[in-house]
Amino acid sequence: MAISEFGLIQQFFTSQSLINAVNRLGVGDDCALISVPEGQELALTVDTMVEGVHFFSGTDPEQLGRKLLAVNLSDLASMGATPVSATLALTLPEVNETWLKSFSKGFLNLAREFSIDLIGGDTTKGPLTLSVQAMGIVPEGLALKRSTAKAGDLIFVTGLGLGDAGLGLKIEQGYSSVFSAEVLRKFHLPEPRVAEGIKIREYASSCIDLSDGIASDLAHILEQSAVGACLDWDKIPLSQAVKDYINATGDWGLPLSAGEDYELCFSVAPDKVDAIDIDCTQVGVIESKAGLRIKRLNIIEELEVKGFEHFS
Amino acid sequence: MAISEFGLIQQFFTSQSLINAVNRLGVGDDCALISVPEGQELALTVDTMVEGVHFFSGTDPEQLGRKLLAVNLSDLASMGATPVSATLALTLPEVNETWLKSFSKGFLNLAREFSIDLIGGDTTKGPLTLSVQAMGIVPEGLALKRSTAKAGDLIFVTGLGLGDAGLGLKIEQGYSSVFSAEVLRKFHLPEPRVAEGIKIREYASSCIDLSDGIASDLAHILEQSAVGACLDWDKIPLSQAVKDYINATGDWGLPLSAGEDYELCFSVAPDKVDAIDIDCTQVGVIESKAGLRIKRLNIIEELEVKGFEHFS
Numbered sequence: 001m002a003i004s005e006f007g008l009i010q011q012f013f014t015s016q017s018l019i020n021a022v023n024r025l026g027v028g029d030d031c032a033l034i035s036v037p038e039g040q041e042l043a044l045t046v047d048t049m050v051e052g053v054h055f056f057s058g059t060d061p062e063q064l065g066r067k068l069l070a071v072n073l074s075d076l077a078s079m080g081a082t083p084v085s086a087t088l089a090l091t092l093p094e095v096n097e098t099w100l101k102s103f104s105k106g107f108l109n110l111a112r113e114f115s116i117d118l119i120g121g122d123t124t125k126g127p128l129t130l131s132v133q134a135m136g137i138v139p140e141g142l143a144l145k146r147s148t149a150k151a152g153d154l155i156f157v158t159g160l161g162l163g164d165a166g167l168g169l170k171i172e173q174g175y176s177s178v179f180s181a182e183v184l185r186k187f188h189l190p191e192p193r194v195a196e197g198i199k200i201r202e203y204a205s206s207c208i209d210l211s212d213g214i215a216s217d218l219a220h221i222l223e224q225s226a227v228g229a230c231l232d233w234d235k236i237p238l239s240q241a242v243k244d245y246i247n248a249t250g251d252w253g254l255p256l257s258a259g260e261d262y263e264l265c266f267s268v269a270p271d272k273v274d275a276i277d278i279d280c281t282q283v284g285v286i287e288s289k290a291g292l293r294i295k296r297l298n299i300i301e302e303l304e305v306k307g308f309e310h311f312s
Numbered sequence: 313m314a315i316s317e318f319g320l321i322q323q324f325f326t327s328q329s330l331i332n333a334v335n336r337l338g339v340g341d342d343c344a345l346i347s348v349p350e351g352q353e354l355a356l357t358v359d360t361m362v363e364g365v366h367f368f369s370g371t372d373p374e375q376l377g378r379k380l381l382a383v384n385l386s387d388l389a390s391m392g393a394t395p396v397s398a399t400l401a402l403t404l405p406e407v408n409e410t411w412l413k414s415f416s417k418g419f420l421n422l423a424r425e426f427s428i429d430l431i432g433g434d435t436t437k438g439p440l441t442l443s444v445q446a447m448g449i450v451p452e453g454l455a456l457k458r459s460t461a462k463a464g465d466l467i468f469v470t471g472l473g474l475g476d477a478g479l480g481l482k483i484e485q486g487y488s489s490v491f492s493a494e495v496l497r498k499f500h501l502p503e504p505r506v507a508e509g510i511k512i513r514e515y516a517s518s519c520i521d522l523s524d525g526i527a528s529d530l531a532h533i534l535e536q537s538a539v540g541a542c543l544d545w546d547k548i549p550l551s552q553a554v555k556d557y558i559n560a561t562g563d564w565g566l567p568l569s570a571g572e573d574y575e576l577c578f579s580v581a582p583d584k585v586d587a588i589d590i591d592c593t594q595v596g597v598i599e600s601k602a603g604l605r606i607k608r609l610n611i612i613e614e615l616e617v618k619g620f621e622h623f624s
Contacts, residue, residue, distance in 0.1 A: 024353060028458070029458050029459070030388075031393065031455070032355070033353045033355055036346075041345045044344050044399065046400075048401045048403060050438030076342075088358075091441055120357060120358055122443070124361075124362050126364070126365050126441060127438065127439035129441045131434070131441075133445045136343070140347065143343070143345055207342075224341075
C-alpha cells in the first residue's frame with residue numbers, strides 16, 4: 001500500500017489533540033503556532049542522526065525514536081528550559097510501516113512523558129536521516145549558558161557514572177570483555193535531565209550537557225567563559241562496569257572522552273553551593289588559568305580534548 | 313585541512329552579531345533563545361531537501377542555499393508571519409569548502425534580505441540532506457490557516473504565471489522545446505511572498521503556498537475547510553512561455569499540477585475584496601459542494617489532485 005506523505009505524518013505522528021497549552025496549532029497547516037507565555041523565552045535546538053554515522057543500521061526503531069527526542073531534550077535541559085514541542089524532519093529510503101510504527105511509538109511515548117506535542121514535520125524520500133528540533137520555554141534571563149562560568153566556581157555532574165554510554169557502545173560493537181545490561185540501557189535509552197536543568201537554573205553559573213564526553217563538552221564552557229578548570233579523577237562518578245572496564249584495559253580516559261552520557265555538567269559559585277537540590281557530584285573547580293587539567297594519582301596533567309567530531 | 317563541526321558552522325554560517333532583536337542567543341550554545349513580543353505568536357515550519365530527490369546532483373550551491381531558505385519563508389508567508397530566524401541541519405558527505413562557501417552565501421544573502429538570523433544548526437556526516445526550520449512572528453489570532461475558507465469566498469493567486477517553475481524544471485531536464493530564461497530563474501530562485509502574506513492576513517479567510525501545484529495545494533484548503541471550489545481556466549495567470557508550452561504540447565494541466573511556484577493561493581470573503589492591496593488574480597470561487605472543479609471551454613470538469621508525493 002502506498003501511503004502519501006501527508007498520510008505518513010498524520011498516521012504515525014499526529015495525536016488527536018495538542019496536550020501542551022503553549023502549542024496553538026500543530027501538524028496540518030503550513031506552519032505550527034506557539035504562544036510563548038509572557039516573561040518566558042523560547043529555547044530551541046536541532047539535532048540530526050544519520051544511519052551508519054549516529055546509529056547502526058538495524059537499530060531497534062522504538063529505541064531510536066526515543067533516543068532521537070531524548071538527545072534534543074537534553075539540550076533543552078542544559079539551558080534549564082521546560083520542553084513544550086518538537087518538529088521532526090524524517091528522510092526515509094522507503095515506507096516501512098512496521099518500522100514507522102515502532103519508531104513513532106518510541107518518539108511519542110517520550111514526548112507524552114514530558115507533555116510535548118509534535119507540532120510539525122516533513123517527510124522526504126532519501127537515505128535514513130532523522131532531524132529533530134525541540135522547543136522549550138525558560139523564564140527571561142534564567143537560561144543557563146556556556147559563557148558565564150567564573151574562576152572559583154565548583155563543577156558538578158549529574159548521574160552515577162560517566163562513560164556508561166561509551167562502554168555501552170563498546171559492548172554493542174563487541175569491543176569490551178565487560179558486559180553490563182545497565183550501561184547498554186544507558187547507551188540506548190538516555191534519560192534527559194530536564195527536571196534537574198529546571199532546578200539548577202536558579203543557582204548554576206553555567207551548564208552544558210555531556211554529548212561528546214566531559215573533556216570535550218566542558219572545554220566549550222571554558223572557552224566561551226574564558227576560564228580553565230581542573231578535574232579531580234577520584235571524584236568522577238564511575239559505575240562498577242566502567243571500573244571493571246578500566247581495570248581490565250587501563251583505558252581510564254573512557255569516562256572523560258566517551259560521548260552520549262547526556263548528563264548535565266554545570267558550575268556553581270561557592271556561595272550558592274548550599275542551594276543545590278539535585279543528586280550530583282562535584283568533580284572539579286573552575287580556574288582562571290586557561291586549559292583543562294585533571295588531578296590523578298597526585299599528579300596534575302593537561303587533558304587533551306578529543307570528543308567525537310564527524311569531519312576531523 | 314580538517315575542519316571541526318563547530319568550525320564548519322561558525323566559519324560559514326555565523327554572522328558577527330544578531331540582526332533581529334527578537335533573537336536573544338544564536339549559534340554556539342546548547343540552544344538558541346527567541347523572545348517573542350507580547351501579543352505575537354511564533355510560527356514555525358520545517359522543510360527538507362535531499363540530493364537526487366529535491367534537487368539535481370551538481371546544482372549550483374548558491375542557488376540551492378537561497379532556494380532552501382526561500383521555500384521555508386514561503387511557508388511563513390502563507391501564514392502571514394514575519395520571518396525572524398532559521399536553523400539549519402546540514403548533512404554532508406564531506407567537507408567541501410568551495411561548496412560550503414557558495415551555499416552559505418546564497419542562504420545568508422536571502423536571510424539578510426529578510427533580517428533573519430541563523431540561530432542554530434547541526435552539521436553531520438552523511439548523504440547530502442538539507443533541513444531548515446524557519447521561525448516567524450504573527451499577531452495572535454491573525455495567522456492565516458487552511459481550515460477557514462467559506463463557500464462564496466473568492467480564490468486568488470499571487471504572481472503572473474502558474475506553472476513557470478514546473479516549465480523551468482522541464483527545461484532543466486531537457487523535456488521542453490520551449491526555452492525561457494525567466495521561467496528557469498523562477499524555478500531556481502523563487503521569491504517568497506512574505507510582504508504579500510503580511511498584507512493579506514488582515515482580510516484573507518484562508519491561505520496556502522503553492523509548493524505542489526494549485527490542484528493539490530488548494531485541495532488541502534478545501535479538505536480542511538470542508539468546502540469545494542471551482543477554478544476558471546481563463547483566469548489562471550500564465551506566462552507567455554507556459555502558453556507556448558501548452559500550445560506546443562497540449563499539456564494544459566501543467567500550471568495546475570506542477571510544483572514549486574511558491575505563489576500564495578488565498579481566499580477572501582466577497583465583502584472584503586475591496587480591501588485587497590496586493591497584485592493578485594482571482595482564479596475561482598469556494599463552493600459548498602465538495603471537490604475541486606475547473607471551468608474550461610465552457611465545460612466544468614472535476615480536477616484530479618496529483619501533486620508531487622515522494623512515496624506514492
